[in-house]
Structure formats: structure tokens, C-alpha cells
Amino acid sequence: MKRKVTLKQIARELDVSISTVSKALRNSIEISEDTRQKVQAFAKLYNYRPNNIALSLKNRKTKTIGIIIPEIVHHFFSKVISGIEAVANKRGYNVIVGLSNESFAKEVINMEMLANGSIDGFILSIAKETQQQQDYHHFTETINQGMPIVMFDRVVNDIKCDKVIVDDAEGAKLAVNKLIQCGCKNIAIVTTKDYVSVGKLRTQGYLEALEDHKMSPESSLILKVHDQLLSEDHLDSLEIEIENLFKNNKNIDGVFAVNELYAITAMKVARKLGFKIPEDIQIVGFTDGVLSKHAVPALTTVSQHGKKIGEKAAELLINNLEREDEEDVYETVVIETELIERKSTK
Amino acid sequence: MKRKVTLKQIARELDVSISTVSKALRNSIEISEDTRQKVQAFAKLYNYRPNNIALSLKNRKTKTIGIIIPEIVHHFFSKVISGIEAVANKRGYNVIVGLSNESFAKEVINMEMLANGSIDGFILSIAKETQQQQDYHHFTETINQGMPIVMFDRVVNDIKCDKVIVDDAEGAKLAVNKLIQCGCKNIAIVTTKDYVSVGKLRTQGYLEALEDHKMSPESSLILKVHDQLLSEDHLDSLEIEIENLFKNNKNIDGVFAVNELYAITAMKVARKLGFKIPEDIQIVGFTDGVLSKHAVPALTTVSQHGKKIGEKAAELLINNLEREDEEDVYETVVIETELIERKSTK
DNA sequence: TTTCAACACGAAAACGTTTGCGCTAGTCTT
């Protein structure tokens, strides 16, 4: 087992100085053709590769991006990661992943672990608990220390950083408009509590769409799912809540769900109650994941283009990192949503 | 924007030496109570944190694990990552992710990028293309350079490293036995080409289960899906292949699919052809993902316990990294599979 | 008063790079 070879070892072996070796490898004109050849041959033979850590220390940049997301076993987030990874790799960056598990404490710890030199900047989506507590000091602090952040999807407005979001309200309007256009008169929404920023925005879009069509929203049609973070038997209670929604409002003929899981659960419950989809009840979801695509009937849904979000976030971050002038001008990029029409609407 | 504070700056500010600051912060008894307090107070005030990169360079270990997987937008792999991340974090390690996209070249490049000091060891699952080409030099090389590897799921036997696998053949037998026990007489299998190790093993298990019950396998019931790696319209051709399987074998009353996607596609096609599930045809899948759970009817499937695989892999790697004695003794851990019975079987 | 241990701290090396600058010897110019 031969350890990785270093400049020093090559230098000793070839009886030249470390600097000579380094320069020879980088094709410096200071070095004679002879020595250069000799060094390069030797380096190739021993498969020399510069030590990244040493380079990071010297250059004070790591060429690594830190990602903090609430969970990874989630179609949207893994899509985003794949987008980030694609452009990061293309531009010579690595990607290091931390999971907050929706916990404030883990988010803070993870960021602290990475912020001490391990990475050049963050791409993150905020944990639910953080949104609930509205404690954002860890973001401002890292930014103050000169480490840029790009937030995506779940963002907080008053932090000075780049952001990549979808127009959640607009996407929701797309969905609800579709339902209205397909003849729905009593459209329910299955959404989250308001502290989840995206849920709130989508609810808002739902309300706006109704208003645009002179339909007055009814509070009994708005289900804000009790979200206990510990999603174990969460699924059961979700079903029960939705079932009650249907039972208390027999006239529902359309459902807009703010995420995929809510949507297919609604579909499942509706079918259990004897409704036909899309004949009796039409359903539109949000987030184009694997569930929507393979549900029966396939779910009409609003696609967020997760991969594109990731790509854009990575671009913003890397551009920022490699920008010469240190002007603090922050962008908020809105990725277009798109209604993907499938079989759960007429 | 204040940059991160270093020992040197604290030293200058307090008019002591760097060593004193370092020792004071680590509560060395060499330092007087007075100075210690002073230094610690100052450090706290300026929120000093040791630079990870410098530590990595000095200690020649990064406390970081490199993960290379074929794709991340995949329930199983993200489950594994979440498992790795959990134990890595608990033991003070970070996790850096590289995606091979099933490509040999990207796998090699990614490994080279990380192997130059960025990480202490690898956890990986081999790209399909690599399995096809059977070129494993990048694995042996990294191992030779003293960097340990743990392989999971898709492994190659003759590499000397720890491995975490499920007993694919055994899991497949579980599935097929279930079908037999539920009265199936003509059981088809939808599997991959043989170069995918797990596909091959699961096919093997299928054959063994049949033999155990004195049922002779028929080659027309074995569909090895043509897998063109570029899975764009892959889905369509998959449907067509499965449809042909059914049409050419009208007597099929049970299907074992080696992954989730194949399983629910089989379900979809069967239903399209007018079969009732599980009355006419029963189906069992492999991998307990989100699709299985939410399919209608919910899919009976073999769970691999992806998270547990990740946890075990991380444990093996970290134990290896932190072991004093350098003995090369490699383990292959088999994670139990489990049949999760749902509604697609009687 | 001398000697010596204990105490408190600093210098420097090491991890592996890159790079500006200085040095030496040989060649060219006049």
C-alpha cells in the first residue's frame, strides 16, 4: 500500500527542490525542458495528483458547495440536488450535503460544521421548524462572514441573498384555473399550515383564482393539514382529515392539493368514498414527482422543474463566488411553473 | 463584512503568541488562568471556530465521507444516503456526494476528484456501465493508496473491501414463494439484463424458488428488459415489452418484478389488458419505495431497508478509518430483506 | 546568595501547495 505521492517525495527522489517540481508540473518556462520532462514522467508514473486540501488552504477556497435541505428522501429535493450537482461538476465544484430533517438545531449545527472552511458557499432550503421559529441568525451570520448563500423554494425575504423560487401563487392559480375551466364549482384545497411559506403562497393563489372568477371561497373547503413533523402515522391522520373534508362538504367536485402526497391521498380517499376521478371529482396536485406520474389515474399537477431550480441556484452561487467585484447585488430568480395535464382532470 | 477570525488575529489583538492562543482555547494547563479566560472570552466574542481545512491538512484526515451513487433521484439511493448521513453526523463526519449517472467515465472522474485529499473514504454503488465494462481499476487504485471503500447493493466480489448487500436471491425467493403460496401457477419475472448484478441475483432467486416447488421455469416467462441507460422514452418501451409478455403468455397469473418501476408498470399494463389485481394476476415487487406504498392497489414488495444499508455501510467505513491496527480484514454484511404484504397479492 | 523547580509563554516545525524573488553560472556585448 503506497501512500499518495507528494511534491516533496518527488523532489527528494529526483534531487531537485520542491519548487522546481511544482513549476515543472505546471509547465513553467523557468524550468528547462530536460528537468520538466523528467519530473513529468516521474509524476505520471507515480500518478501524482495535487492534494486538494493543501490547495484549498493556500487558495482560501475549497471549490465545494454546501447544500442544506430538510430531507433527501423526497423527489423534489433530490431533483434539485441533481441539478446543482450537474452544473457544479461542470464548473469544477463538488457538492457536500447536510440534512436538517426539518429541525432548527440540526440546520444550525450543519451550517456551522460546514462554514468553517469546508465550503465556499451554501445552497439551502429552510427547515420547517426554522420557518416556524423565525430565527434566522445563522443565515445572517454566515453571510456576514462573507460566505454567500442561495436559498431555494422555502426562502425568507428579508435575508440578503440570491433566491430561486417558483411563483407558488401563480402556479396555484394555474391549477385552480384549470379546475374552474373544467367545470368545477366547489373546489377544495388541501394545504399546509401557514408558517410553511410555500403552502401559504399556494393557498393565496387558490384564493386569488377563485376571486378572479367571482367565486367566493368557503372556509370549510380549506383544509390546513395538521402537520406534526414526525410523519410516522401522519399518513393515517392525513387520510382522516381529508375524509372529513369530503364528508362535510358533499358538493366538492374539485380538489387542489399543495403537494403530491396530499393529492394522491385525496385521490385515494375520494375513490374510497365512491367518487370517480375525474368524472365526479377532479384533482390537481403540485410538484411533478414520481407519484404523480405513476398514479392511477395519472395526476394532473403543477411542475416546479426541480432540476432547473438546482441548476439556477448553482449558477447564481458560483457566479457570485467567482465574481471579481464585491458588489452586493442579489437576485431573485423565478422559475416558471407549468401545468402538466394528465388524467385526473377532464 | 468581517472575515472569519483566525488564531493569528486573536494573538495579535491580545499581544500573545499563536501557540498561547491555541493552547488557551484547548484548556492546556500550560496557560495561566488569566490568559486563558482572556483568550476564551475574546474568541467567544468574535465567534472563533478552527478552520477545518487547516485541521484536515494537519491531521491528514478530513472527517468526510465520499459517496458515489448512480443517481440520486431514486428512492432507494436517497434512503441509503439518509442512513449514511445519520451515522456519519453522529460520529462527526460530513458527507460529500458524487453522481455517476450510471456512467463509467463520470464514476472515475468523481472518484479522482475526491480521492486527492478531500475525503477519508468512499461508500459507493457501482454504475451500470462500469458493471458492463467490468473495469474496476479505479477501485483497486484508490484502495491501494490506502483509502478504504465500502460498496453497497451493486458490488463486485473480487475487490477487497467491506460490502453491504441484501440477499437478493433470498429476497426474490421470498417474493416468488409468496406468489406460489397464493396459488399462482404461471409466474413471470420482469428483470434486467444479467450484467446488472442485483438483477441477475434476483432472477436466480426466482429460478430457485420455482425449482424448490418443482415448477419448471419457462423462458418465455422471463423478460429481461432492454435497458438503454438513457431512460427517456424508456418508459414507453418498457410498457410495450411487458404488454408483449402478457399477450404472448395468456396464462400468466403472477408477476415478480425486480424493482418498483417494473412492478407498477406491470400492474398498469395488466389492468389495461383487463386483468384484475390481485384476482386475476398477483404482483410482487422489489424495493419498498414511495411508489409501492401509494400504488392502487398497494404493492406487495420486498423491502431492502435502504436506510439500514446506509447506516451499516457508514459504520463499517468509520470503524475502518478509526481502527488503530492496520489489519486488512473485510466484512460482507447482509441486510435482511422483508416481504411487505399489501394488496397486490391475495 | 546561589540553585533549581515550577510556571507561563514563545519559536518553530509540520501538513502540501504555489509563487515572487534571489542567486549562480554561463553567454553575449562592446
Place this chain on the structure above:
DNA sequence: AAGACTAGCGCAAACGTTTTCGTGTTGAAA
């Protein structure tokens, strides 16, 4: 032949740590 120039290479600093080994100052013991 003396000075100027240049090719080719090495020294040393720097990045931020930790740690070993001094070193100087005290106070007390002899």
C-alpha cells in the same frame, strides 16, 4: 576582458492549525 544579461533553479513565505521543545522569570529552598 569586464560588465550585462539570461537561463535554470532554490529559498522562503503564506494559508491556519497543533504540538514539541525550548527559554526566561519567578519564588523558594539550600
